[in-house]
Amino acid sequence: MRETALSESRPLQWLLIAVAVAFLALFLVLPLAAVFVEALHRGVGPLLATYTDADTLSAIWLTLIVAAITVPLNLVFGIAAAWAIAKFEFRGKSLLISLIDLPFSVSPVVSGLTFVLLFGAKGVFGPLLDDWDIKIIFAVPGIVLATVFVTFPFIARELIPLMQEQGTAEEEAALTLGASGLRTFMTVTLPNVRWALLYGVLLCNARAMGEFGAVSVVSGHIRGLTNTMPLQVEILYNEYNFVGAFAVSALLAGLALVTLAAKSLLEWRHAEGLPTARRH
Amino acid sequence: MTVAPVMGQRFTFVRPSALPGFGITLGFATTYLSLIVLLPLIVLVWRASALGFDGIWQVATTPRVLAALEVSFVTSALAALLNAVFGTLVAWVLVRYDFPGRRLLDAAVDLPFALPTAVAGIALAALYAPNGWIGALFAPWGIKIAFTPAGIFIALVFIGLPFVVRTVQPVLQDFECEVEEASATLGATRMQTVFRVVLPALVPALVTGVALAFARAVGEYGSVIFIAGNIPFVSEIAPLLIVTRLEEFDYAGASAIAVVMLTISFVALLIINSVQALSRRRYEGA
Amino acid sequence: MQKASQLHDVTEMGDTTVDLGKGEPIAITAEGLAKSFPGVAAVNGIDLQVKPGELMALLGPSGSGKTTLLRLFAGLETPTAGRILFGDEDATHLPVRERRVGFMFQHYALFKHMSVAENVAYGLRVRPRRLRPSSAEIAKRAEELLELVQLPGLGRRYPAQLSGGQRQRVALARALAVEPRVLLLDEPFGALDAQVRRDLRRWLRELHDRTGHTTLFVTHDQEEALELADRVAILNRGRLEQLGHADDILDHPATPFVAGFVGDAIRLPVTVEAGWISLGRGKVPAPFQFPSGPAELFIRPSDLTLAHSTGHGTFMGKVVGTRRVGSARRAELVLEDGLPSVEVTLPLEHSVAKGEELHLNLLTMRLFQAR
Numbered sequence: 001m002r003e004t005a006l007s008e009s010r011p012l013q014w015l016l017i018a019v020a021v022a023f024l025a026l027f028l029v030l031p032l033a034a035v036f037v038e039a040l041h042r043g044v045g046p047l048l049a050t051y052t053d054a055d056t057l058s059a060i061w062l063t064l065i066v067a068a069i070t071v072p073l074n075l076v077f078g079i080a081a082a083w084a085i086a087k088f089e090f091r092g093k094s095l096l097i098s099l100i101d102l103p104f105s106v107s108p109v110v111s112g113l114t115f116v117l118l119f120g121a122k123g124v125f126g127p128l129l130d131d132w133d134i135k136i137i138f139a140v141p142g143i144v145l146a147t148v149f150v151t152f153p154f155i156a157r158e159l160i161p162l163m164q165e166q167g168t169a170e171e172e173a174a175l176t177l178g179a180s181g182l183r184t185f186m187t188v189t190l191p192n193v194r195w196a197l198l199y200g201v202l203l204c205n206a207r208a209m210g211e212f213g214a215v216s217v218v219s220g221h222i223r224g225l226t227n228t229m230p231l232q233v234e235i236l237y238n239e240y241n242f243v244g245a246f247a248v249s250a251l252l253a254g255l256a257l258v259t260l261a262a263k264s265l266l267e268w269r270h271a272e273g274l275p276t277a278r279r280h
Numbered sequence: 281m282t283v284a285p286v287m288g289q290r291f292t293f294v295r296p297s298a299l300p301g302f303g304i305t306l307g308f309a310t311t312y313l314s315l316i317v318l319l320p321l322i323v324l325v326w327r328a329s330a331l332g333f334d335g336i337w338q339v340a341t342t343p344r345v346l347a348a349l350e351v352s353f354v355t356s357a358l359a360a361l362l363n364a365v366f367g368t369l370v371a372w373v374l375v376r377y378d379f380p381g382r383r384l385l386d387a388a389v390d391l392p393f394a395l396p397t398a399v400a401g402i403a404l405a406a407l408y409a410p411n412g413w414i415g416a417l418f419a420p421w422g423i424k425i426a427f428t429p430a431g432i433f434i435a436l437v438f439i440g441l442p443f444v445v446r447t448v449q450p451v452l453q454d455f456e457c458e459v460e461e462a463s464a465t466l467g468a469t470r471m472q473t474v475f476r477v478v479l480p481a482l483v484p485a486l487v488t489g490v491a492l493a494f495a496r497a498v499g500e501y502g503s504v505i506f507i508a509g510n511i512p513f514v515s516e517i518a519p520l521l522i523v524t525r526l527e528e529f530d531y532a533g534a535s536a537i538a539v540v541m542l543t544i545s546f547v548a549l550l551i552i553n554s555v556q557a558l559s560r561r562r563y564e565g566a
Numbered sequence: 567m568q569k570a571s572q573l574h575d576v577t578e579m580g581d582t583t584v585d586l587g588k589g590e591p592i593a594i595t596a597e598g599l600a601k602s603f604p605g606v607a608a609v610n611g612i613d614l615q616v617k618p619g620e621l622m623a624l625l626g627p628s629g630s631g632k633t634t635l636l637r638l639f640a641g642l643e644t645p646t647a648g649r650i651l652f653g654d655e656d657a658t659h660l661p662v663r664e665r666r667v668g669f670m671f672q673h674y675a676l677f678k679h680m681s682v683a684e685n686v687a688y689g690l691r692v693r694p695r696r697l698r699p700s701s702a703e704i705a706k707r708a709e710e711l712l713e714l715v716q717l718p719g720l721g722r723r724y725p726a727q728l729s730g731g732q733r734q735r736v737a738l739a740r741a742l743a744v745e746p747r748v749l750l751l752d753e754p755f756g757a758l759d760a761q762v763r764r765d766l767r768r769w770l771r772e773l774h775d776r777t778g779h780t781t782l783f784v785t786h787d788q789e790e791a792l793e794l795a796d797r798v799a800i801l802n803r804g805r806l807e808q809l810g811h812a813d814d815i816l817d818h819p820a821t822p823f824v825a826g827f828v829g830d831a832i833r834l835p836v837t838v839e840a841g842w843i844s845l846g847r848g849k850v851p852a853p854f855q856f857p858s859g860p861a862e863l864f865i866r867p868s869d870l871t872l873a874h875s876t877g878h879g880t881f882m883g884k885v886v887g888t889r890r891v892g893s894a895r896r897a898e899l900v901l902e903d904g905l906p907s908v909e910v911t912l913p914l915e916h917s918v919a920k921g922e923e924l925h926l927n928l929l930t931m932r933l934f935q936a937r
Contacts, residue, residue, distance in 0.1 A: 006460055006642070006662075008470060013377055020373040021385065023366045027438050028391045031403040034413065038406055081309035088302050090294035096310070102317055105545045107499025109519040110538040113526060114320030117327050122531055124323055148316055171299055181300035203393070210396025212502035217523060230398040230502070237402050237506065246406075249399040256394040263394075264387040277450060458675035461642050464662040465669040466689035466744050476692065480679050562724050563678040 039246035050247040059232035078155030086163030112217025138220030146214040155200035161275035195273030339536035356497035359436035367444025397502025427509030440493030447489035484559035592653035599648035610804030623795035631804040668741030683721030689744035751783035846901035848881030
């Protein structure tokens with residue numbers, strides 16, 4: 001503990017702690033608690049009814065599929081981008097880094113809109129797709145595209161700073177010892193960034209499964225076909241099926257809690273394997 | 281890569297390196313980036329530009345759009361300001377004090393990043409509705425929170441909090457204890473040290489965090505629409521109006537509003553970057 | 567050219583006269599002072615007085631407690647036992663901000679977001695309203711202090727835009743601005759290049775002679791301590807080993823630790839038998855009435871000379887290597903197998919070969935009973 005001369009008085013400390021805890025309780029803990037209480041307040045019966053409902057099941061299934069496509073795509077991109085950016089010096093590098101972060105500053109609704117403008121019935125490729133009888137908007141491909149867009153930066157932005165901090169010395173050492181490029185990457189680079197990679201995957205997955213705005217614009221809300229879990233929440237809520245809406249929400253909230261727990265565990269146990277900004 | 285003699289170093293695109301794989305990884309990354317991110321955004325701007333500047337201006341200044349933009353920007357700004365105060369306080373308490381449950385609280389700060397926005401939306405709506413846990417406390421006084429702009433404000437505070445905490449926290453963490461000691465040996469009271477030495481040093485990070493929270497809040501959709509009530513001219517946010525226009529197949533109108541919002545987010549980003557560049561140049565000597 | 571003018575800058579004092587308003591210098595005293603941190607006694611019962619106007623160095627290896635002692639004087643740590651006196655006043659529990667010490671941190675701890683002038687003026691600006699000079703006076707004083715430390719006109723710069731040596735002087739000006747009763751400097755030259763260090767060392771000595779502050783500074787560099795300070799306090803493991811002038815410490819080390827710590831001394835474990843020390847196939851007389859038994863002999867290069875005869879009190883060393891040091895030559899010698907090698911300084915014209923045996927005399931005896 002610091003000396004009293006360099007710290008606030010005890011009562012003031014406790015007052016500040018109390019205010020901070022109250023603020024976080026009001027804005028973070030209470031909404032989370034509300035989800036579980038509302039889901040359970042009619043008992044387990046209606047909850048189970050929701051979880052065995054065909055539309056809910058298909059929404060869960062679709063959410064899993066979307067995440068299973070999105071995360072690997074952005075993973076490959078993240079690794080490729082981080083390798084090029086962190087291990088080489090080239091022109092336009094800082095521009096490339098800013099462009100990677102671009103999706104974070106675009107409203108999810110706007111991201112959805114851009115895909116409607118591209119592939120919608122009146123979009124740029126609309127007539128072409130119509131001729132070939134391919135549906136992207138109001139179908140699963142559109143949902144995947146919108147999700148890939150909004151989760152685009154997550155993995156790259158964990159890997160880039162860490163790999164920049166690590167430099168190229170270890171890779172160069174491996175090459176001088178006779179390892180091939182691919183082998184160097186697999187045995188030297190990848191093990192060095194595995195925790196950051198996992199961290200990025202966790203965040204990317206959470207957002208992919210939870211994305212609402214962008215997906216809502218391109219989905220068309222067709223029950224059993226193009227509804228992801230967050231969209232199912234909206235439909236049930238708008239039908240005044242609150243228990244159902246909160247039951248699906250409870251699953252998503254559970255996912256959020258698991259993500260938070262895993263993320264915190266990585267921050268505590270493997271801080272040295274994460275970019276400096278993540279260590280706290 | 282051909283290296284021109286003598287002046288070679290200056291005109292090559294990439295500095296020569298012993299490591300392999302530059303061409304293929306950069307090629308893949310830029311192609312993927314172009315297809316997934318740049319192409320859609322370019323089409324959006326192109327689509328809106330068909331209206332011309334006057335056309336966009338006309339759409340943006342219709343009373344309903346203006347009202348929606350005002351609701352979005354004003355509530356986002358207010359929420360960001362509240363987060364500036366409480367986010368700094370939370371960061372301070374998490375970094376400086378040790379108390380039971382500190383780590384749990386620290387982890388909880390990221391909840392708004394992890395919780396799907398639709399879930400947050402219905403949870404907040406349930407809490408602040410006139411018959412909800414919190415709404416019921418205010419209802420007897422005739423105060424409505426959910427389904428009014430106050431509800432939007434609550435949702436945007438929720439969404440923006442981690443941005444402020446997570447940008448201020450590391451700066452506070454790395455703040456040298458010696459600097460505070462120096463202030464004390466020079467005769468400053470604890471309050472003077474905090475307000476003249478510590479907090480001013482946090483300003484660049486705070487501005488960044490507030491701008492990030494603001495930019496996110498302006499574009500936020502999922503957590504807001506359930507609690508907002510979505511009454512045109514009162515509690516209708518700009519992103520919702522885009523969705524409405526889309527449902528009416530008014531692509532041009534939707535694009536115009538989207539471009540206005542994009543422009544404003546980029547201005548916010550620009551502010552962040554220049555604040556960071558300025559403070560780096562002045563205070564870090566980089 | 568550039569170098570020369572910088573040198574001129576820091577070694578010559580400016581002509582400005584500044585009223586430092588500190589009154590008569592006071593003594594600071596530690597009485598049985600102790601500070602323990604969980605698991606370590608950083609300062610373990612120290613009695614020490616810095617006389618009014620004295621420049622004293624606290625010298626010791628890292629972890630010896632010298633910085634903790636300095637921080638105790640400043641009030642940045644609270645002692646676990648003992649008293650601190652400022653003059654006759656008991657300052658043990660006086661809060662930091664009321665002690666009026668000028669403390670300079672090793673890495674200066676300048677306020678990064680304030681200009682140089684704002685840094686210097688800070689101590690005056692935070693005074694209670696009734697004691698605070700007008701802003702015009704504060705600005706004037708800051709400029710005077712910057713002139714005193716030879717940084718005139720740099721007030722509007724930010725710390726990041728200064729060199730290491732300039733930052734150090736800003737930190738000193740900031741400490742002087744509060745009209746301190748004593749100056750406490752933590753490794754004042756620790757973060758600087760060797761050249762800048764030497765220049766600033768001389769400059770600080772001159773500044774001290776002019777302003778007359780009671781000054782205590784911490785260093786791990788013995789050359790710095792012995793050259794700059796009026797007296798040197800040597801600390802080891804939280805205890806005061808010796809306090810004295812440079813000559814005392816170099817010529818009459820009070821403890822084996824001091825004998826081994828200062829000078830390039832080599833410690834040799836030896837045995838004393840009936841007043842004689844066996845060494846290198848010879849015998850050297852031990853000091854009068856030195857008890858028999860195991861002992862520690864400390865030998866510096868300047869303690870050895872070549873013997874001209876092979877009589878009583880000489881001994882032999884075998885050359886294992888030579889090296890050139892400035893205008894002399896040093897030979898590395900093994901006196902007995904298994905003992906650390908010692909060095910002897912030879913004139914340049916005296917060349918020696920590896921394996922050669924030299925006859926030696928010991929000029930100065932630094933012998934301690936083994937513990």
